[in-house]
Amino acid sequence: MQKTPQTPIGSGFGPRTTAMEALGQADLTGQTAVITGGHSGLGLETARVLAEAGAKIIVPARSVTAAQAAIASIPGAEAELLDLTDPQSIDSFAERWIRSGRPIHMLIHSAGIMAVPQQYDSRGNELHFSTNYLGPFQLTARLWPALRLAGGARVVVLSSRAHQFSPVVFEDIHYKERSYDKWSAYGQSKTADALFAVELDRRAQAYGVRAFSVHPGSIVTSLARHLSDEELMTMGAINEQGQRQYTKYDSERKTVQEGAATIVWCAANRQLDGMGGVYCENVDVSPLIDEHQTGMAGVHPSAVDAKAAERLWSVGEALTGIHFDIS
Template structure:
């Protein structure tokens, strides 16, 4: 089943509008947000915007010193905590610490991720992109549910991508144990999973005041591309042979501060009050894809289907239980 609200509102926001502008004069004083990967790329810009509006922002980080250096330039109430999404005990410790502190979590931004990396596996044996981008965030989010419910109106934003168009979930072998590994298929699977997780979470927690959204931030050059050489990015049409942005990329790619705008829209916009389980792009709800849809926009039906979301939820819980 597909959500009938999956279509542009329209919001009227230009796709290249900065996160700060999308936030406007919103006052987040007294609110607490968690931003995974909140010290790099669009995550850093998300932290900047939320903190500037008065929110207390918790940034879990695998590398504390790197996070401290990156966040030193920002003003506001920002805390750094230790967590590695690929390490389940680390994820569980972080969630437990947050819940035991007794406070509510109003905004959870599942932003961190890896892309198109060589085959590797987490300690649990999961393919690293599926394990980090999807399963690590799922374990963390489930652990944080008591704090999210306490907010009585929390929003969870899961960073998906147009990469979801590359692949549905590899249902019979998500960890590439019995078929050849393809880094883009693995990335696409993880981004489809991020979207389906938002759908599944919204179905399960809306009665507890939690609404969840998936977002495609847009094309942005950040540290996410660290596993790609310039030759490959040239083939993809992102760069020229000399490493500069291609004409197409220069026209369509966003700056990091605009790349965070759809996250901020999904997390704070009053236009989304009473809604959830939606995939957003360009600071608006995305249209459902048709055969005529361009390659780089609109959401494919398999990434927001409620039955697929339930199937992924069951598969993921079984994998987590066996870890």
């Protein structure tokens, strides 16, 4: 299979495109979308738009009650129990799904954490890396039969421009030897998400499954709950009065409707048929930028490097104890 170039395709969309516009009038009748984090923020908007196009929405969440309340207005949407930091919870959800015999046409990894204090999961993995990469890796592996059953599926992994903060430091992923920094840890996990899409797409495309990573833009959602007002002001996300800052000329700050646009585009727009393994933002494939460039649109080579992606896949298998066999 030919590798999709990491270069813009001229989609005709842009930073002010909304999720509904990015759908491109796709008819998703009869298709199923599983959306982690689909009960809040960008995930909820993604769920709403895909459902309006006819998709059946499944939202796995740690609190089924809270998720059910959030998605109550989405016709036919279902909430399921899932904790991405708990391997047994992931396996239980996946086993229930596979037993149901239902295919998955869109698997969207929207749940995640950002800039939390130093913490580890039950297996000793740094929490950003565990929640943002290892959880999606294990979930995708366990749901692989359902993705293949769809006869054409897409996996969308939420990355971030924060990938520019750090590559995956394979020698010390879990901050056992180096000083912990919450932004470095978050950035490393988002680089891992982008690399996951690269390697998943390489392995899965022969079976009709394509993968994309997405930077949605900067949106103040519950993901930022661990940040102080001072940090949010430094980021330019809120002003001195504590109000969200937004202008129509700012390509990075977005509304929730605009932030979900690239997710929806990668999940369902026919413009991307036959493509995959690329990092996307502003409803287009992102350009490559130099590794030293930060805070600007584009993706670092370290986040889409084929060798690093293959190495990370092996790390994912080792840390989860799963042989992710795509066949």
